[in-house]
Amino acid sequence: MLNKKVISISLVLFLLVGSMMIINNNAKAWWIFSDDEGNQEETTQQQTKNPEDFSGKLELMVPAGDYMSFMKKNVIPKFEKKYPNVELTVSNDKNLKTRISAGDEPDVYTGTFGYQPAMYAKSGKIVNLEKFKDSEKVFDRISDRYITRNYNGLYYVPWNVTTQLMIYNKELFREAGLDPEDPPETFAEFLKAAKKINNLPNRKDGSEIYGTVFWNEALSWGGWYWTMLTQIYYNMNDGQYQLFNNYGTDIVFDKEEANMDKFYEFAREAQQYAPPTMKTNFFSRNIGMWLQFGYGWMANLDEAKGEPMKIGEDVGVAPIPVLEKGDTHWSTLDGRSIMIFRSNPEKERLAWELVKFLMKKDINLKACKALGQLPTLKSLQDVPYFNQPETKPFVEQLKHTLTNEPVAELGDVANILQQMYIKTVIKEKISPEKAVEKAAKKARELLKK
Template identity: 25%
Template structure:
């Protein structure tokens, strides 16, 4: 009897277990079931959002470009989304350090060459060598990688670059009795032409300036002014980053700037954007600038038709015996507080690719790639402007000073000395000596 009860119990238990198991897989008509996630089939995860801090999405010229690059990237990388953190150009550096103080710095941060030293020499940006392959990093111009490095660590990847060249207004050349197809070849020719143009007036009697040099007291204008210090052979750096300053040449450089004020050739305390506005209005005969043709065309109100009224040329020759300029590089870094550095690295890889930079070219922003494998691509070399940029950068460009915790301060010191020459009657020897003392203390 006991054995029978035992058999019945076993049978009933088995029946209950079978029924329970069957109930778990029973489907009603028309219904479907999805298998539970397994170790080999993880559940779908939400896309990773990479916050990208830049001034590009805020500006009329570049907003559609950044949006196009973002759209194309997200199509190719469905698991990564980009969220813009848009900050005006002039506030970028300060805002980055404010975010970093609360450990909320966006994952990817774009920077201008003049404040990149403050980023890479601080601890707000993480080292990048471990996030990118050797093949990827070896594809960049060595000098560009050096500009984004500090103490042997890469902390900023170069996105693109543009050299400083000479813009000249052909219509004002004609009015001043100059050949509109013959830009100046030397500094002396340039100053002579500038004096003639500065005698002109607009129809409403407003001043027309012969030459524009950016001289506002900012680090980026200090970096741009290095072109003149190099051209007068006043400043040089050796391979170890030590500075050499020729006092007599430094005085000559300051005398050049003072002459612009004394002869009323140039506007005072001008930012690069101020010069672009004057040039677009037909009130500036010549100016030194990066190849910002799209911005100038927009400001003129004439679009690409305005390009018929101006030309671009290599920087005129001075004491060095050949054209000599500097370039502006734009960089991308990853915040030290980023929780998704691998995904941020993928964003950077895409933004330095041919596909991304081609979007700038298509919108008349003729940047030069910093990657060797795409520099020779016809996309970046098929217009006269692009060819001139390439010639200026490859053949007649000076390297940026080695990164230093106080390099940005040095840029401000340099442009401060320029302003002192322009706005005071102080002896130029005294100004030069003061600058020499500051720079040699930074680059001992």
């Protein structure tokens, strides 16, 4: 009898503690997993080192291209000057999955918002940054809207952010009899405008004109591409539904009011006025409107056919259309998150020094300008550079954005939705309603594993 009472009391205590371990952030609740020794708070002695006291090698992994160039030119020389006994190298993230599988993770990684920090935190791969005694000072300098807690910890520092808007070719608008100063506000208006532009005659060189365009070849490149479609989906339900419930334990995109079927229906009709791939892109000057233009694409305007395209002159910028007039125009909140992969206390502390260095005001501002991103630091919000006519619409849109959900399975579920997109939008083999039904079934099977 005594043993049964002990068991009963233990069970009650377990459930009580478990219930207290639910946290809520941006309407997301998560089960909290306790940190093990690798994430314990640092001692005062570990925190009081001078820059010259640090030594060793450090690897920073970033996306290939401009990020690599920026780090080599602007970060490595200055960081190594401040930390003379540290050797900093930079690598690209093309083989990250392979390296993680082999237990050869980089020290610091600038990944994407949302699911990546959640996925690596859940698997115990990255450091809870709250272990560092001065972490609060770093996070206090960052706008709250960009900070998300996962598993009762802060596992990444939001380095920069971006969002997506619609851009359109003002000249093609005029040629199609549309007002270039009055872009489509609703999806219905968008489709009408796309049809008119699509009916324009071929150019002198024989090239066709299209009403819109989608990056369809990326549908098979992995779940990351969902971040370039999700802003359309959000505006089908006035930003009320993403993919998962508040706990990340089930999907909600199959609810009738989520309107995932309407998202597929719209994309199917819009595809009639689009080329099959991005081989013909907006910068060819043959595309009327593009719903997937991120702030980071600005540099591509300089590479437009013939001569650079300029926002305000031959390119218009507008919010993503909505289902009904008066609805809020939503978009995605994406960006780069700095994570530290777990190794040993000494290496992790050195990695944290690099994270703080990257969040210095001057370095952060220079990075945002060079990489075409928007700032997360409060001290940079009012910098004139981010209030220029071509930048301000993106800054204003940040007020109505939704972060990619911090669910480890997001990439896999997004990939399922993209496969259904191919079947219902591109190949038209199944109805939008059937596509949602099949995607929901597959997603739930995935979450049960």
